[in-house]
Amino acid sequence: MEKIELITADITTLKTDAVVNAANNSLMGGGGVDGAIHRAAGPDLKAACRLLGGCKTGQSKLTPGFGLPCKYIIHTVGPVWNNGTEGEAELLASCYRTALELAVAHGVRTIAFPAISTGAYRFPFDKAARIAVATIQQFLENHPEPEKVYLVCLSETNRQQYKRAMNV
Numbered sequence: 442m443e444k445i446e447l448i449t450a451d452i453t454t455l456k457t458d459a460v461v462n463a464a465n466n467s468l469m470g471g472g473g474v475d476g477a478i479h480r481a482a483g484p485d486l487k488a489a490c491r492l493l494g495g496c497k498t499g500q501s502k503l504t505p506g507f508g509l510p511c512k513y514i515i516h517t518v519g520p521v522w523n524n525g526t527e528g529e530a531e532l533l534a535s536c537y538r539t540a541l542e543l544a545v546a547h548g549v550r551t552i553a554f555p556a557i558s559t560g561a562y563r564f565p566f567d568k569a570a571r572i573a574v575a576t577i578q579q580f581l582e583n584h585p586e587p588e589k590v591y592l593v594c595l596s597e598t599n600r601q602q603y604k605r606a607m608n609v
């Protein structure tokens with residue numbers, strides 16, 4: 442469990458090997474954390490994303506970090522919450538799993554995740570936090586790397602919600 446750490450920060454400032462972006466299917470940028478990452482990384486990121494041909498919900502793709510202090514950005518596409526009727530929980534778990542698989546394939550030792558789908562995509566934070574923690578824990582039980590996974594909180598409320606998810 443100590444491999445998972447909560448951190449209150451703007452994810453674009455983190456010097457981890459990889460940061461995860463909560464993107465959309467086009468991978469061409471948007472609002473929220475996606476907008477912040479694209480602004481901070483600069484226009485080269487959009488050019489790189491254009492070559493990736495989009496990304497399916499629940500899947501992940503990797504680019505360099507460009508203007509960000511991290512080495513890589515792992516773009517993942519969370520599900521839009523629709524009352525849990527469209528496999529949102531499994532798709533969200535898949536985001537965390539595929540991002541971690543991609544990270545390991547690139548030798549990433551430290552990685553930071555935003556709370557995927559909990560903003561514009563309206564996934565209830567408590568549920569999303571439990572899925573994030575359980576999926577990361579399960580991955581770490583079966584893989585020696587990454588050595589550190591940061592869950593990035595923007596608010597004290599979110600931090601408390603993650604803390605609760607980590608105690609179950």
Ligand code: AR6
Binds near residue numbers: 463558561564593
């Ligand atoms: N650092 C860390 N966390 C952040 C930051 C930041 N700089 N900015 C926002 N968050 P969202 P989604 C948190 O809406 O729900 C975009 O337009 C925020 O508080 O960024 O997956 C994409 O292009 C929230 O808890 O992502 C897609 O169209 C969490 O990040 C769509 O939004 C996720 O909120 C994706 O929606």
